[in-house]
Amino acid sequence: MSAQETNGTLVPPSVHEAIGLRLAGLDQRYTPMRRVLVETLAQAGHPVTIPEILSSAPGLPQSSAYRNLTALMEIGVVRRVAGADDHGRFELAEELSGHHHHLVCARCGKVEDVHPSPRLERALGEAARAVAAEQGYEVTDHQLDLMGLCPLCVER
Amino acid sequence: MSAQETNGTLVPPSVHEAIGLRLAGLDQRYTPMRRVLVETLAQAGHPVTIPEILSSAPGLPQSSAYRNLTALMEIGVVRRVAGADDHGRFELAEELSGHHHHLVCARCGKVEDVHPSPRLERALGEAARAVAAEQGYEVTDHQLDLMGLCPLCVER
DNA sequence: TTGCGAGTGAGAATCATTCTCGGATACGCT
DNA sequence: AGCGTATCCGAGAATGATTCTCACTCGCAA
Incomplete structure (x- = not known):
């Protein structure tokens, strides 16, 4: 297909x-x-x-x-x-x-998209604003990178 | 000093x-x-x-x-x-x-550290594992980047 | 059709990063 | 203490991704 x-x-x-x-x-x-x-x-x-x-x-x-x-x-x-x-x-x-985050393989460098659950997204948004405000930043965007091993690299 | x-x-x-x-x-x-x-x-x-x-x-x-x-x-x-x-x-x-995340200024490129609240950290950890498992990844680490404007760049 | 501004492609230029190599330095051994 | 060897150091060359240059082409409008 x-x-x-x-x-x-x-x-x-x-x-x-x-x-x-x-x-x-x-x-x-x-x-x-x-x-x-x-x-x-x-x-x-x-x-x-x-x-x-x-x-x-x-x-x-x-x-x-x-x-x-x-x-x-x-x-x-x-x-x-x-x-x-x-x-x-x-x-x-x-x-x-669409809003999404990244799954990064530490071994082969591949990057995949992941789409967050609404619950996580809500928590992230709130936390981002709160934390940033403390240092005088104005946050417009955020991104979560998850580092680890992709399925192929796990098999070693 | x-x-x-x-x-x-x-x-x-x-x-x-x-x-x-x-x-x-x-x-x-x-x-x-x-x-x-x-x-x-x-x-x-x-x-x-x-x-x-x-x-x-x-x-x-x-x-x-x-x-x-x-x-x-x-x-x-x-x-x-x-x-x-x-x-x-x-x-x-x-x-x-120590575990921390980053505050990135989209205008001047500066990067600062921010230390997450335990509550956020717990949510992130859980979400990371759950989301990654769905795609067969084995996550060892994560990082949150907050993008926005630093105090200096906000003044424009 | 003609003119002009934007787009194209090949190659040169730039610039962060990595490599090379001769010489200096530190640690183990006697 | 003296020696041998492996690591480290610094300067410059090499690498490689990205950006720039420039002559040429293309699309659109008058």
């Missing part, structure tokens, strides 16, 4: 619309390449490295991938997350992909 | 002892430079970049700083955390510095 068959749930047209509008507002264009990048990130379901992106879209020049990812970051559509290795990883902003 | 005068509370002798023992176990030495690095990280109270380390210890060669930080990472005494900018940040392992 290809991801295409279920893309209705993966990349709703409204997402592309929203991105197109934001780009237009800055006199920028939602080119096919940018669309491909957004689709790729959306369908991956976890933060993706540049090599992964390049191998999933053969022929795509590295410099263009970086340039467009940066452009998408600047309009707040894409976010960069740091993993265990020295490759940056890119994912769609939570605004588009 | 020099930091030396209060070092009793900042870097308990037991910490240096423990590090010395671990290094000895791997036929490595706890050299003065490594000791300085540990003191620096302990006294900073937040993750520190290489430039910060170098400017707080004039004359210290960059390559040596990296080499020794790496050595300390390999024995699990130092941990590397990624910030918003493209500089790695180093901190003492939680085992030595």
Whole structure:
């Protein structure tokens, strides 16, 4: 089963619309390449490295991938997350992909998404505000990274 | 007032002892430079970049700083955390510095430590195990990053 | 059609980090 | 004390991810 068959749930047209509008507002264009990048990130379901992106879209020049990812970051559509290795990883902003946290394998560096229970989310939100206020910070966002071993690496 | 005068509370002798023992176990030495690095990280109270380390210890060669930080990472005494900018940040392992989370300023990249309330910590621990088990992960550690604006950047 | 601003791709440039290597230093052994 | 060996040190080169440059192309509007 290809991801295409279920893309209705993966990349709703409204997402592309929203991105197109934001780009237009800055006199920028939602080119096919940018669309491909957004689709790729959306369908991956976890933060993706540049090599992964390049191998999933053969022929795509590295410099263009970086340039467009940066452009998408600047309009707040894409976010960069740091993993265990020295490759940056890119994912769609939570605004588009839904709020989630990360499961990081300490051995192989893989990163997966996890979606928190409402109960945990409520506790996190409260705690974040309280703790941050103590130091004069104004928290807009939070992220929980769970470090451990993925199923494959557990078997050793 | 020099930091030396209060070092009793900042870097308990037991910490240096423990590090010395671990290094000895791997036929490595706890050299003065490594000791300085540990003191620096302990006294900073937040993750520190290489430039910060170098400017707080004039004359210290960059390559040596990296080499020794790496050595300390390999024995699990130092941990590397990624910030918003493209500089790695180093901190003492939680085992030595106490469990804590990070407050990250989205504007200036500064990172501060925050110490969680027991209630939050309990909720996080439980949630971590539950969520991770669902995907077959074995979680050993977790970290909460609170993103927002630091007091200085709020004033704009 | 023409003009202009944005996008593209190849390669060079940048910059944090890692590696290399000759010399200095510390610890174990006799 | 003297020696041998393994570790450590510092300076600079090498690596590699990311960013920049620039000439060319493309899409849109007048």
